Amino acid sequence: MQAALRARWGDNVFTASGEVDRPAVAAIVFPDPPERRWLEELLHPLVGREWLRWLKQRTGCASPPEFVVAEVPLLFESNLQDRYDAVLVVTAPLPQRMQRVGERARGGEGAADRAAAQLPEADKVARADYVIHNTGSFEELERSVRCVMDDMREKQRSPI
Numbered sequence: 001m002q003a004a005l006r007a008r009w010g011d012n013v014f015t016a017s018g019e020v021d022r023p024a025v026a027a028i029v030f031p032d033p034p035e036r037r038w039l040e041e042l043l044h045p046l047v048g049r050e051w052l053r054w055l056k057q058r059t060g061c062a063s064p065p066e067f068v069v070a071e072v073p074l075l076f077e078s079n080l081q082d083r084y085d086a087v088l089v090v091t092a093p094l095p096q097r098m099q100r101v102g103e104r105a106r107g108g109e110g111a112a113d114r115a116a117a118q119l120p121e122a123d124k125v126a127r128a129d130y131v132i133h134n135t136g137s138f139e140e141l142e143r144s145v146r147c148v149m150d151d152m153r154e155k156q157r158s159p160i
Helices: 002-009 022-029 033-059 094-104 111-116 121-127 138-157
Strands: 088-091 130-133
Touching: 002 022, 022 033, 088 121, 094 111, 130 138
Parallel strands: 088 130
Antiparallel strands: none
16 A cells, blocks of 8 residues: 555655655545545555454454444445444534544644535434434533443344
8 A cells, every 4th residue: 555655646645754644645635536536445445354354353253242333434425334233423513523623633734625525414414323413521422322322232132
């Protein structure tokens, strides 16, 4: 993968230590849909294979986990939702999401481009099996997650 990135964008997408400079890549791909599609076509098969390997390892062990959770930022955009038993969307108002992104990544640089590259939040919410509105405290978020887990457990016990 690194060779493909270097061939496409040169050394300016690598740090001095040779690691991929994710913010530099983001600055290229989010404002430029053809570049983003190229990167997605490179990464998605790799990520998919790694996910399946990881899932098989977890679910095949003597004590498999009760739930296996995958964070898939482009789930609907990549039409992957049918691979999962349930889809949970955690949402918040756009200003709050932008603030949180800014706290995590270089002052939120490119956050608007990232949001614009994704399906509108309302569409994700409409397509989800579960929705958590993450506008409160961490404790409120934990309670919401527990409610979703309880509901999923109940559905596993109930005949269809």
